[in-house]
Amino acid sequence: MGPDTPSPELPGGPDTGPPELPGGSVTGPPELTVIIPTYREEANIGAMVREVSRTLADHRIRGEILVIDDSSPDRTIPIVRDLEKALPHVRLVVRTADPGLSQSVVEGFGIARGSVIQVIDADFSHPVSLIPAFLRRIREGADVVIGSRYVAGGGIGEWPLSRRIISLGATAMGRILFPEITDPVSGFFAVKREVVEGAPLEPRGYKILLEVLGKGHWTRAEEIPYTFENRKEGASKLSLTTIIAYAVQVGGITGHAFSRREGAAWRELSRILRFALVGISGIAVNMGILWGLTELAGIYYLYSSAVAIETSIITNFLLNDFWTFGGETGHRMGRRLHRFLSFQLVSLGGLVVNMAVLFAGKEIFGIYYLAANLLGILAAFVWNYVVNRNVTWRGAA
Ligand SMILES: Nc1nc2c(ncn2[C@@H]2O[C@H](COP(=O)(O)OP(=O)(O)OP(=O)(O)O)[C@@H](O)[C@H]2O)c(=O)[nH]1
Ligand SMILES: [Mg+2]
Structure with missing residues (x-):
């Protein structure tokens, strides 16, 4: 035309x-x-x-x-x-x-x-x-x-x-x-x-x-x-x-979000960072209790470990609920219990993800088991964050 x-x-x-x-x-x-x-x-x-x-x-x-x-x-x-x-x-x-x-x-x-x-x-x-x-x-x-x-x-x-x-x-x-x-x-x-x-x-x-x-x-x-x-x-x-x-x-x-420290992407990235820090604090809690109960209280180490794991899940939850997600999703006790239950289940899933990657890394790809475990921890972290973000704390702004 x-x-x-x-x-x-x-x-x-x-x-x-x-x-x-x-x-x-x-x-x-x-x-x-x-x-x-x-x-x-x-x-x-x-x-x-x-x-x-x-x-x-x-x-x-x-x-x-x-x-x-x-x-x-x-x-x-x-x-x-x-x-x-x-x-x-x-x-x-x-x-x-x-x-x-x-x-x-x-x-x-x-x-x-x-x-x-x-x-x-x-x-x-x-x-x-x-x-x-x-x-x-x-x-x-x-x-x-x-x-x-x-x-x-x-x-x-x-x-x-x-x-x-x-x-x-x-x-x-x-x-x-x-x-x-x-x-x-x-x-x-x-x-x-x-x-x-x-x-x-x-x-x-x-x-x-x-x-x-x-x-x-x-x-x-x-x-x-x-x-x-x-x-x-x-x-x-x-x-x-x-x-x-x-x-x-x-x-x-x-990189831009980190340098500017504002905006939606920064809000999310800083949250991921807080979640990671809480995770690291959980490792410290887990190790400390395992050591304390075993060495000081003389409890069989596997029983100590069960208590240590559950305690670290609880402290992780509380820190995430009050700090990482800023309590933005409601303070009512019932809601909080509900979120805790969800967090607990997701954490169990994380355990499975960690072990599955460890197993696959070692048995299928022949990676040294400690290195494979690092990959497992990383995978579990991604799992824990993504699922908790979208289920446990779905409404957080
Ligand atoms: N100016 C400019 N436009 C481009 C370029 N590459 C693609 N486009 C245009 O961008 C739009 C999207 O590109 P598409 O090739 O349709 O990409 P797509 O939708 O992911 O893939 P297909 O539709 O399967 O080809 C279309 O209007 C393209 O003509 C480019 O290098 N320069
Ligand atoms: Mg197209």
Whole structure:
């Protein structure tokens, strides 16, 4: 389709903006910037830009569409150039250096004129029809709105098992930092411009949302369920380097949280640190009681050990309940007993995890048993933290 023959259903740009919109002026800055990163999307981008355009017009949203392309060798650029001429609210940016999805999105943040920024894939994996709902949530006070595949009502299309596993692993890693967010690596999200403005984003990985959550300025994040559809056309670009880049990114966000000492990721990391310190104190309690009962009271060492283990579970629980999770989940005695019971059961599970890893390490992989036990302790720590965080102290902010 040439620039001179816009199809009749295309909104004509600023002059179609309804005058009753808040802010009034039809030539004023857009409220919403929709960023569409592209690389070799000739098969999708034309239809995608038109669908976004139509959705904005239908909902009377004053918006602009920013296509950020990494010098695609296919027809992506000429297609968007034509649309740019036909639709005044469409802009194309062609990048020539430092290619990458996250880099492109961050460049888009820098030039977006809207006070709200929406990011969406070009391949119809994300439902365009939800864009107005994202904007509404932001208007109602959210700083970040995330399209989630993992809240009730969301889902993923037919993914091969390998992709499911990679995606779940990435999500799980992200959830350690942001336990209240079910899909912290979603590529479909909206933010207030202030969230990313001036934030020290280092767009290395594939998962720009995690970077935004880790380093942006936000307090209220909400999720909207959606079903991820497989790309309509074109080839997938997910690779091993992507996964490595993601791990580096998680490391970077962790470092940032430690240096800044505020924000959601820091709250969670400092909690993990407190949980670890409590665990170490538990070892001291366990050893001290075992020694005292055996040496001073002359009790058979295995009986001493049973008392020592249970005492350390109790002191660990109390320290975690009052300190690690700050008593934020209610002080009523009944609730506390309930949490204790849960903690006790999780600790037993930790014992099993520890022994299973010890056994597998020694018998299957031939690792020296003390080294294998260290791995077991690490695995039990991860188990204890993750399960207690999400079950025993599920509600902790
Ligand atoms: N600017 C830019 N955009 C990219 C780059 N890589 C991917 N994209 C775009 O980012 C969006 C998501 O990329 P996809 O290739 O769809 O990634 P995916 O959804 O994980 O995998 P598939 O849909 O299976 O290909 C699409 O709009 C791509 O065109 C890149 O290096 N630079
Ligand atoms: Mg895709």
